[in-house]
Amino acid sequence: MTHRLYTRARDTEETHLVFLGYSGSLDCVKMVTDENYVTGGDGGLHPLWFNGRKKPMCVISIEHGGKWVGSVVVMPRTDLIASESSGAESVHRSGGQIRLWQADLQDRTLTVVAPIQLKGFGNALCFDRKARVLVEGELGSGRNAR
Incomplete structure (x- = not known):
């Protein structure tokens, strides 16, 4: 599977970049620096990408146990990254988990700083403007899934 990054450029050959080396869907993308970004998807993987390469710098696959990174x-x-994953095959059966990571761009690694267990499972993470609070948005499960 390939993933494309589209940009606005005058030259039609430079309007998109094709990134290879990851199978599955990418559900979330965040920039770490102007040249590096991290993604999450349905395979529980965390590829760390560099704009100058078409393959990931590193891929962390065991930390979320193959669960969906939402x-x-x-x-x-x-260099602090937070990611949220489902805790079970069905997101309604078990809680999720937030993991805090430290990105080392020189060594091309992601290291777990702290795992945080959740009772539910959300699909949105955000730091406040002063970067002191991590906010998690939880999916509405409905009355039948409680």
Whole structure:
């Protein structure tokens, strides 16, 4: 599977870039720096990408245990990344998990700083403007899934 990044350029050959090396769907993308970004998707993978390469710099696959990564956010002006994943095959049966990561762009690694267990499962993460609070948005499960 290929993933394309579309840009606005005058030259038609430079309007999109094709990134290879990841199978599955990408559900969330966040910039770490102007040249690096991290993604999350249905395979529980965390590829760390560099704009100059068409394959990931590194891929973390074991930390979320192959579960869906529904949200990724980067704390502004830092190397701290937060990601949220489902805790079970069905997101309504078990809680999810938020993991805080430290990105080392020189060594091309992502290291777990802290895991946070959740009772439910959300699909949105956001840091406040002062980057002091991490906010999680939870899916509405309806009365039959409680």
